[in-house]
Structure formats: structure tokens, C-alpha cells
Amino acid sequence: MADLIVFRCPQTGMNVQTHLERQPKLEGRPFEAFSCPACTRVHFIDLALGRPMVGDR
Numbered sequence: 001m002a003d004l005i006v007f008r009c010p011q012t013g014m015n016v017q018t019h020l021e022r023q024p025k026l027e028g029r030p031f032e033a034f035s036c037p038a039c040t041r042v043h044f045i046d047l048a049l050g051r052p053m054v055g056d057r
Helices: none
Strands: 003-008 015-020 031-035 042-046
Touching: 003 042, 015 031
Parallel strands: none
Antiparallel strands: 003 015, 031 042
């Protein structure tokens, strides 16, 4: 079952929600691309934490 994940869009500052399957921390590619309905850009969501990827990663 997918979890409801809510995050703040870095472009618009709006809260965005989506349903994604959370997964245990994986080696390699723990992020999933997500098309943001607020700004129509692609953001990457950390599937283990349910948070967007930040610039320092």
C-alpha cells in the first residue's frame, strides 16, 4: 500500500502531496522521479524517508 507523502515544492513553496511506496534504504538508487503538480517540474523523492532530495546530496 502506498503512503501519502507531503513535501514543500522548492520552486513554488506550496505543499504537494502524492502517494508513493516507501521502501527500505537501498544501495544505489533510493530516489524516485515525481512530476510536481504545483510547478510541473520533476523532483526526486527519497523513498526511504518520503522527503524530496535536497541540494547537498
